[in-house]
Amino acid sequence: MxxxxxxxxxxxxxxxxxxxxxxxxxxxxxxxxxxxxxxxxxxxxxxxxxxxxxxxxxxxxxxxxxxxxxxxxxxxxxxxxxxxxxxxxxxxxxxxxxxxxxxxxxxxxxxxxxxxxxxxxxxxxxxKLLADAGLLGFPNAGKSSLLRRISRARPKVADYPFTTIAPMLGTVEDEETHQQFTVADIPGLLEGASRGVGLGDEFLIHLERTGLLIHLLDVTGYYQQEPLENFIAINRELQDFSSQLAARAQLVAVNKVDLVDSRQAEAVRSQVSMEVARRCKSGDPAFAWLLERADGDTEAVNGEEAVLLVSAATGAGLEQLMRLSFSLIQDAWEEQPLQMEDAPEGHKIYRPGVDERWQVEAEGDHYRVRGEVVERIVARTDFVNEEAVAYLQERLEKLGVSDRLRAAGAQPGDDVVIGDMEFEFW
Known part of the structure; x- marks a missing residue:
């Protein structure tokens, strides 16, 4: 001025x-x-x-x-x-x-x-996708076809494995109650998925937030493996990846029943149901809901309640699958509700005050002054301006830095480091 x-x-x-x-x-x-x-x-x-x-x-x-x-x-x-x-x-x-x-x-x-x-x-x-239910199974089990059938999602569907290359979400709505839940379709898993085979570990993390796993089995098997073998293999991968994920409530949908006669479909269901019942009775948390529905009586556990015959192509069995899914998801909501309310408008940021503590240390051939308050003073100084440097010396003197350096043994001419700057002790 x-x-x-x-x-x-x-x-x-x-x-x-x-x-x-x-x-x-x-x-x-x-x-x-x-x-x-x-x-x-x-x-x-x-x-x-x-x-x-x-x-x-x-x-x-x-x-x-x-x-x-x-x-x-x-x-x-x-x-x-x-x-x-x-x-x-x-x-x-x-x-x-x-x-x-x-x-x-x-x-x-x-x-x-x-x-x-x-x-x-x-x-x-x-x-990690936020979904109420997750679809899992081997490649080409029909997960994407099922998602298209039960929701408005439009994943790519083709008659060859690995059609799905990225996770996808769909929303399912009950026509009577209009209640909704979300379903995540992840790419097909391979044996070794928990160790990263076929990027399986990257896909499995998207199931960690789900309340229910809908396990799809191809009734015709997968590459000469029987559906029961597929079921056991996928559950083994879940356990190897995360015991928490393996404990998630699970139901089984035996898909593509339109491609085989009813006797073959029922035979597959019977085999898988027996394995489900065995797991439930041995304490597998994924099927603990069956024991609850049997009022804790292991002899009354019916594995067929958890294994449904469906066809994503014709829609057969899907209404029953959705009713059971809704029921199990509601149970999951009650046990561990996920709060999804919108965050309030605006936000506050609380900034901690400057730490006033500082200390002097001898380091080899120089001395270092450590402490946020001292380092901030130095960082704010314009060292090209002589008057600013004189003001810095004034402030450091008032803080007692010079006295502390002398007490530590510093002599005039010794190097002193504060933050990123090096000085000659005066």
Whole structure:
């Protein structure tokens, strides 16, 4: 200000990077091509004590069901609800303008503080589909055909294995009650899926949030394997992958019964039902619901209740399958309800105060001063400006840094490191 006092305004803070859950998105494909994100920079302060504008926040949309992990694989956030937010990286603070540094002896300071850099973080995103029920089975068991039949989803369907190459969601609605539940169709599994064969481990994680597993068996078998062998193999993969997933309530749908005569279909059902009953009686939690329906009487357990004959092509048996699925999903909702209410509008960000603790350590041929409060003061200093450097020395003296260095054995001329800067002790 001409013939006036200092009037420089403060610089604006930078923007935050925030990850937001959105129902509009279905996968994380966008992040295959874009991996670096930066929020807006704060604007510089101006004369007449005008403060700089805050930088724009950057909101990154991800599908509901996305988990945020740090570099060590630690879970930081589980974004399951529409609008749920996670503060991924905090903004840097704007520097104070020169008018902030006037004193009775410093009438016209010719320096200002630098702004602090914002947080930089490397995060990983994992998507676990949010579905009430999951379809699983060997390739070509008819999972996609079933999903098309019972919902509005339109997965690719063809008469060869591995038609489905990515998980897909469909919504099923009860025509009488209009109650809905979601079904996830994952690509077909192979033996060794739990160890990553055929990317099976990547597909299985999408079933971890489901309340019910609908196990589809091809009544004709899969590559010379009988349906019963397929059933046992898939359950073995579930157990090897996750005991929690293997314990999820399960029912079996023997599909493609339109391709065989009724005697063959019933024979397959009988074999699988006997295995289901055996598992239930031996304490397999996946079929514990059968024991509950038998009032805890193992002799009354009927494995056929859990094994249905269906045809995704003709619709045979699907009404009964959906009724049983609804019933088991409702049981799962009651046992472990998943809260999916929309997050409230707006959000608060609580920033911890600056840690005032600091210490001096001798490190080889130099001394290091550690502590957030001291490192922030140094980071905000414009070392090109002699007056700013003199002000830094003044502040460090008031904090007692020089006295602490002398007590640690520092002599004039010794090197001192604070943050990223190295000084000569004076």
């Amino acid at each position: 001409a013939k006036g006092g200092p009037d420089g305004g403060d610089g604006g803070d930078g923007g935050d990077v925030v990850i937001v859950a959105s129902r509009r998105l279905r996968d994380l494909a966008y992040f295959q091509h874009k991996r670096h994100f930066r929020a807006g920079k704060g604007r510089p302060g101006e004369g007449a004590r005008k403060h700089g504008r805050r930088g724009d926040d950057l909101e990154i949309d991800v599908p509901c069901g996305t988990q945020v992990l740090d570099e060590d694989g630690m879970l930081l956030a589980d974004l399951v609800a529409e609008g749920q937010r996670f503060l991924a990286a905090r903004s840097g603070g704007g520097g104070r303008g020169n008018c902030r540094f006037t004193t009775s002896t410093r009438r016209a300071p010719k320096f200002a503080e630098l702004g602090l850099a914002g947080e930089e973080r490397t995060l990983s995103l994992e998507l």
